[in-house]
Amino acid sequence: MLKNPLYLYGSKDILVPVHLNFGEFIIDKLWTYREKVAVINGATDEFLTFGDILQQAMNFSISLARMGVRKGDVIALCSENREEFWGAVIGVICSGAVLSTVSTAYVEGEIKHAMSISKPKYVISSPSFYKSHEVTLKSFNHVKKIIIFGDEKPNNTLLYKDMAVANGVFKNVNYDDFKAVDVIGQKDTLFILYSSGTTGLPKGVMLSHLNVLTACSVSPSNDPNAVTIGISPWYHVMGLVGGLLSFSCGRTSVYTAKFNVELFMKNIEKYRTQQLTVVPPVLVAVCKSTLKSDLSSVRVIYSGAAPLHKETVEALYEKFPNLQGVLQGYGASETTLAICRFDKVVSTKPGSVGRAAPGVVLKVVDIETRKPLGPNQQGEICAKGELLMKGYMGGGKKDDFDEEGFYRTGDVGYYDDDKYFYICDRLKELIKYKGYQVPPAELEAVLLQHEAISDAGVVGIPNKAAGEVPMAFVVLQPGKTATEEEIKFFIAKRLSNPKRLRGGVKFINAIPKNASGKILRKELRKMAKSVSSKL
Known part of the structure; x- marks a missing residue:
């Protein structure tokens, strides 16, 4: 068989123990x-x-x-x-x-x-x-x-x-x-993690022993002498697999139970950390901080879970005097960790999330025809390889994998002539609040439990500090009344902190939908532009 010229193949240089x-x-x-x-x-x-x-x-x-x-x-x-x-x-x-x-x-x-x-x-x-x-x-x-x-x-x-x-x-x-x-490393489940998937409802992501072994064997940074600092919760794939990856390299890691910008910066100075592994809101907070700390030890910053804006990257080079590179990656719970990444600091491209990771095959397909696309053409990113999950707990693969076994990420992106990937948009409509995935469908389901609400739609609106914040559009029942603060409290009482309606609540006469009843979120986003986001 011949390789498909429109597929992007990661390196095969992966060494895993024979026992798996x-x-x-x-x-x-x-x-x-x-x-x-x-x-x-x-x-x-x-x-x-x-x-x-x-x-x-x-x-x-x-x-x-x-x-x-x-x-x-x-x-x-x-x-x-x-x-x-x-x-x-x-x-x-x-x-x-x-x-x-x-x-x-x-x-x-x-x-x-x-x-x-x-x-x-x-x-x-x-x-x-x-x-x-x-x-x-x-x-x-x-x-x-x-x-x-x-x-x-x-x-x-x-x-x-x-x-x-x-x-x-x-x-x-x-x-x-x-x-x-x-x-049996190829088939036995090691972790069940939780991801919102395509429907907005939490799914159990099954990762095998081989999945995690592969992730720990393809690290671009394996210097055992580099002290790293991160704030990701260890129950999340970024903290869990990332922590095990650090152990496999013999790196010392500094951690805290909760993020505090002053403590974070003081720890960089105290422990002379060379590497940061964080999400964009942490970097925004550091850039805005007026605390005087010696940040000269930092050489590399790894950022994931959400896009990092160009202005923030530029500010980081001013904040960290010896910074050699800000590296973004791309992955999910379903992909064990990053399926796109940079191998070397010198190979960075502004805005890119890197190339296909070792052991990964990527393709970009037309959203309608599902045909593979060439360079600089936007479509859905699909992936296969040893980093891809076994599947969802209790579910089949039909809706999440295509006929060739590629996982359908639901993210829209493209690759350039040098095979570097760029993420443009999300098909799945998940809201990224400070690295957390907030499913609009879950908020909508809870909103509809309110006795005064007949219909609701939720979208994410841009926010410099958090990435995105949820905003709700609400249709009231005839003869019923409700205030914005009442609805915000209703959600805050029933859902966790990232899912609160920080973007506000807007009352409208009808939720725009297509012929099949699906919410037209693009229309809601247009309506949201006139409303300022709040934190």
């Missing part, structure tokens, strides 16, 4: 770098070495096995970034179980929906998440045990530290005696 077991892979890496500092809490300066994380992981894995956890069991992890997180993640992986990370920003309805997808037998929770959602977590019949981080043990729960830290009950597991549970 991510558990085996990551514990070997942790052992290699066991004397080095792995993670530093930027708020407290507390740290863990790679050896500390490895010991916790091995102990926890054995404890899970003794508790009855078996290969294929699903374990949910609901926690902000904290010191126990990685020991729990790697311990679950080595036990052969499937890890499902849940956003700490989720409210009751969102938690129930996520849990209904993955149906975990066990839940690991931070104290703060448990305190806020104890009743919800205990309402699931499929959950056998709840394991809590920290020192306090609520009734009918288990403490992580009792299962992962040596005490009078058990001794530390020796590395030479430990082995991760055998898996």
